[in-house]
Amino acid sequence: MNEIVRKDFPNLERVIDGKKLCYLDNASTSQRPKKVVDATIKYYTQMNANVHRGVYHLSQEATDAFESVRGKIERFIGASSEREIIFTKGTTESINLIASSYGEHHINKGDVIAVTRMEHHANFVPWQQLAKRKGARFEIIELTSDLRLDPKEVDRVLALRPKIVAVSLLSNVTGVVNPISSLAARFKMVGSVVVVDAAQGIAHGEVTIERLGPIDFLAFSSHKLCGPTGVGILWGREALLEKMPPYQVGGNMISHVGDFDSEWNELPHKFEAGTPDIAGVIGFGAAIDYIETQGRVRIESYEAKITEYVLDELKNVPGVRLLGPAEVHHRAPIFSVAIEGVHAHDLATFLDMQGISVRAGHHCAHPLMMKLGLPATCRASFSFYNNMEEAAIFIQALKDSQVFFARKVKPTPITQAQGKRGIV
Amino acid sequence: MSYRDVFGEILADHYESPRNFGKIDHPTKVEQGYNPLCGDQVAVSVLVKDAESACPMIDQCSFEGEGCSICLASASMMTELVKGHSREEALQLIEAFRQKMQGAENVPGLPSDTSEEDLVALYGIRRFPVRIKCALLAWTTLKKALDA
Ligand SMILES: Cc1ncc(COP(=O)(O)O)c(C=O)c1O
Numbered sequence: 197m198n199e200i201v202r203k204d205f206p207n208l209e210r211v212i213d214g215k216k217l218c219y220l221d222n223a224s225t226s227q228r229p230k231k232v233v234d235a236t237i238k239y240y241t242q243m244n245a246n247v248h249r250g251v252y253h254l255s256q257e258a259t260d261a262f263e264s265v266r267g268k269i270e271r272f273i274g275a276s277s278e279r280e281i282i283f284t285k286g287t288t289e290s291i292n293l294i295a296s297s298y299g300e301h302h303i304n305k306g307d308v309i310a311v312t313r314m315e316h317h318a319n320f321v322p323w324q325q326l327a328k329r330k331g332a333r334f335e336i337i338e339l340t341s342d343l344r345l346d347p348k349e350v351d352r353v354l355a356l357r358p359k360i361v362a363v364s365l366l367s368n369v370t371g372v373v374n375p376i377s378s379l380a381a382r383f384k385m386v387g388s389v390v391v392v393d394a395a396q397g398i399a400h401g402e403v404t405i406e407r408l409g410p411i412d413f414l415a416f417s418s419h420k421l422c423g424p425t426g427v428g429i430l431w432g433r434e435a436l437l438e439k440m441p442p443y444q445v446g447g448n449m450i451s452h453v454g455d456f457d458s459e460w461n462e463l464p465h466k467f468e469a470g471t472p473d474i475a476g477v478i479g480f481g482a483a484i485d486y487i488e489t490q491g492r493v494r495i496e497s498y499e500a501k502i503t504e505y506v507l508d509e510l511k512n513v514p515g516v517r518l519l520g521p522a523e524v525h526h527r528a529p530i531f532s533v534a535i536e537g538v539h540a541h542d543l544a545t546f547l548d549m550q551g552i553s554v555r556a557g558h559h560c561a562h563p564l565m566m567k568l569g570l571p572a573t574c575r576a577s578f579s580f581y582n583n584m585e586e587a588a589i590f591i592q593a594l595k596d597s598q599v600f601f602a603r604k605v606k607p608t609p610i611t612q613a614q615g616k617r618g619i620v
Numbered sequence: 621m622s623y624r625d626v627f628g629e630i631l632a633d634h635y636e637s638p639r640n641f642g643k644i645d646h647p648t649k650v651e652q653g654y655n656p657l658c659g660d661q662v663a664v665s666v667l668v669k670d671a672e673s674a675c676p677m678i679d680q681c682s683f684e685g686e687g688c689s690i691c692l693a694s695a696s697m698m699t700e701l702v703k704g705h706s707r708e709e710a711l712q713l714i715e716a717f718r719q720k721m722q723g724a725e726n727v728p729g730l731p732s733d734t735s736e737e738d739l740v741a742l743y744g745i746r747r748f749p750v751r752i753k754c755a756l757l758a759w760t761t762l763k764k765a766l767d768a
Contacts, residue, residue, distance in 0.1 A: 539688035541658050545748055549626070557658050571659025571686060600623050 198498070201490065201581050204229040208581065215551030218586045223368050223396060223530050223577035224555055225419045228483070235482035236424055236475040247474055248448055248465070262474055265481035266464070269429055272484050273414065274404035279434055279463040283472050286428035287395040288318040290415035291362070293430055293443040293467060294391055295322035298413075301441060302389075303359055305331035310358040310388075312337040312345060312374075313567060314367040317560040319393040319415075323362050332359075336563070342521040343370045343564075350379065357386040365397025365408070369559045369575065370520030371503075371530030373397070377409030384410045389436070395420055399579065400499060400528040402492040405431070412436055418476065423483035427476040430467070437463055444469040495580040502578050502587055503529045509591040515598060519573060529578035532559070533594065538601045540572035546600055547574070550593050627689070630741035635689040640682040640699035647680075653761030660687035660754060662695055664761045668707060676707040683758055690742075690751050695758030697738050707766055714763045721745070721752050 202208050205227045210217040219227060239261065245254040247262045266278045275281060284290045299322075303309065309327045311320055313336050327334035335356060338349045345363075353361070361383045366373050380390045391413040397403055398416040408414065413436075418427035432440075442449055442460055446469040452459040460466045487495070504524045510516055510531070519532040535543055544556035555575045558565045565571070576590050624632045647665035654661050662685030669679040681699040685692070698717075702710040716729040720743065731737035745755050 541660075541688035541751065541754060542690075545751060558656075565659070571661065596621075600621060602622075 198581050198583050202583070204231065204486070205581055206230055212551055213549075215549075218550070218552040218589050220576040220578060220582065220586065220590060221553045221555050222399070222579040222582070223420070223559075223575065225425065226399065226422050226579055227581065228422050228424070228479075229486050231486055232422060232424065232479045232482045236479040239475045239478045246471055258474060261478050261481075262472070265477050265484070268481050268484045269431075272488070273429075273431060274406050275431055276405075277434060280431050280437065282430040282432070282437075282464045282467045283477055284415075284428040284430050284467075285426050285473065286417040286419070287393060287415045288428075290413075290428050290430035291319055291391070291393065292322050294413050294415075294432070295326045297440040297443045297467075298389070298436065299323075299326040299330075299360065303327075303330045303332050307332045308335055308353075308356045308358040309333070310335040310337060310353045310356070310361045312363050313339045314343065314345075314370065314372065314561065314564050315362065315364055316368050316393065316395065317562065318395070319362050319364055319391070320563060323360065337363075339564075339567075342526075343367075343519055344372050344521060344526060345374060345379075350382070354382055354386055358383070358388045360391060361388045362391040362393065364393040364395070365403065366394070366400060366528050366530075367520070367561075368396045368530065368577075369532050369561045369564055369573070371527040371532075371577075372520050373400075373527060376411065377407065380409040380411045389413070391415070396528070396530070401496045418480040418483060421480075421483055422486055423480035424473070424476040426473045427480045434463065437467070440467075442466055442469065446470050490580065498580055499529050499578065500524055502582065502584065503527060505584060505587050506531055506576075506578075506591065509587075510594075513591065513594050513598075516594060519568070529582075530575065531577070532573040532575045534570060534573050535594070535597065535601075538597060540574045542601065543574045543597055546597050547590075547593050550589070550596075552576075552590060552593055554590075623689070628741050628744065630738050631689065631693045634693035634696040634738065634741075638683075638692055638696040640680075640696065640703075642682055642684060644680045644682045647682075649765040651761050651765035653685075653757050653764070655687075655691075655753060655757050658688070658754065660691045660757055661685050662687060662691065662758050662761055664695070664699075664758055664765055666762065666765050668766075678702050678705055678707060678710055681762070687757065688751075688754050690745055690754040691757050694742055694755040697742065698758050698762060701739065702762065711763065711766055714759045714766075717759055718756060721755055 207227050243257045245258045247259040266281045269281045270278050309323050309332050311323050324334055335353050337353050338346050340346045383390050390411040392411050394416040399421050412433050414431040416429050419425040449461050449466050449469040450458050451461045510518050515536040517534045540556040547554050557572050644665050644667050648668040650665045652663050662683050664683045667680040669677045681702050683695040716727045720727045720730055731739050742755050745751050
């Protein structure tokens, strides 16, 4: 699909140090099509005004453009009402909002809060800290050897009847896709509130509330779905949101402010204090349009081809350890690799020298990396605008890296004389 | 193309055969250094002689740990350099190296760019800004050990 698609992304044309950019860090943030950038520029140059404030024409235009994006998101994820769509600054803020507003008022001492071993810090630390504040029990659902949720662990945690279970749709480290709808159905039976982190998931398939099953909250970011940075979404069931207290207080979120008390605006504004990232939201709307034009089902099946190719080829690269399952249907095109004897940072610098942008590090998933005993991995994450040629360049570079880094380690004892050696 | 072509023989050599790698007997201080961003981890041990005197001397310095080639090669060079120097001189060297790696030119107290000292090989890492912290980890860890 992508030779035409690639033309929509000006940055993909970049040449760095004589090498064509091969952008494989889409799990960190995606590239943005020109239409998205144009939409934000258009806001600033042609309608620039605050939203929900002025009675003048320009402000109404800005408000309409801003609010129309809420409707787009509602339809995109199949929510039941625009009242359920809250603009935040990203997944991290969305999850913090739930933990603070819902968590603070519904979690008591001795309650159980559960997460999984594969969570990003954004869907781990807010729950861990909530549990700590409340004296609640914090449970981690452990993984199988191929880093999927361990069914025995799911059973164990289900039996604890957690008040909240927070799980990602798709792991940013391993690319594992979790079976959210069946998990949600089971956790609902024991009364849990189910929070889904779709920061990665949203970019790799048709994510709708209906397909996710009886979940309660969904969080994702614009910038991983071709939209601007600084914008995210929190979706929540209206009945829950209605009962939750505000997260931040100030302008826009009030209906009446008296000297000694205030009343809150209605949903979704109750959770949107202050001036939002108007240009960002409008740009996100353009990104949603763009993704819909490409077609999410089409994107998913194209990406599956890349996944299949990379999985197949990786089998022929000796010394490479791929984290997570080797079957295409359990994963998205996110590949964390560790190469025997080569540190992830060295590998990433080597790949960068070939123009390949990958992420090296712990991917904001300390609890998982510590469990695996890995300080860092190199992660290549693909998007629908990457092509097979880039996948091949990545595989070839992994092969070349082994020659590049070939070395014989021969530690010298500490007692050895420390003679100075000249430059060779 | 090989690692040596890009990073040079000296860096490769220190990475492959790190000097002063391991523990020393009865260290005065062992300090842990950790770079949470990339997971690099080093433990630097020092044996300081005449610790209570006006001029404490570094008798031995060693390191252990896990990290990328730049982190380990830099640690290896550092242990060679500080040995036999006073605590004060070592602290000055650490500060000078930090300034150099963060972009300063002609830092007094450091080998010049054309010198044949091994350390000069690390100056080239400034080309890779994100890797500078790898080169500095052992040094900031030693500073902690000496400050305490
Ligand atoms: C699975 C997952 N959750 C949450 C986040 C946090 O998203 P943001 O930084 O946009 O708030 C990320 C981003 O890397 C992620 O991959």
